[in-house]
Amino acid sequence: MAKLVRDFALGAMCVATLALAGATSGLAMQNPTTGQPGAPANTCGPDNPVTPGKSANAPGSPFNPNGQAGAVYAGNPGTASLAHSNSTAAVSQYDTACVRLSH
Structure with missing residues (x-):
């Protein structure tokens, strides 16, 4: 059970990191x-x-x-x-x- 929770937490952190990186690169757009x-x-x-x-x-x-x-x-x-x-x-x-x- 502890391994399942740890794997889920690691996956959630990876998804959050990728989402944050994508959002910040979108802010770099300019005219x-x-x-x-x-x-x-x-x-x-x-x-x-x-x-x-x-x-x-x-x-x-x-x-x-x-x-x-x-x-x-x-x-x-x-x-x-x-x-x-x-x-x-x-x-x-x-x-x-x-x-x-x-x-």
């Missing part, structure tokens, strides 16, 4: 944002005048204005994302690439 301070104003300015790797010539790179990404890059003038987006998170994730160079 979508770009997650990037200063975006979309980040640029490759004089402090860091180079683009990452050889991305200025890569056809799909956001740093190649003549490539495919230059025409569809989120928020660029003349793109659908600039004219039609109401989301606060409609900024590309490439906005901080100049800030985080690995050279």
Whole structure:
């Protein structure tokens, strides 16, 4: 009988722990944002005048204005994302690439 009570108590504690862990992770949800301070104003300015790797010539790179990404890059003038987006998170994730160079 004591083993049955002990097993039941252990099971109840495990269930309570899992329920508490699930509830606290649900509280971590937040509204979508770009997650990037200063975006979309980040640029490759004089402090860091180079683009990452050889991305200025890569056809799909956001740093190649003549490539495919230059025409569809989120928020660029003349793109659908600039004219039609109401989301606060409609900024590309490439906005901080100049800030985080690995050279």
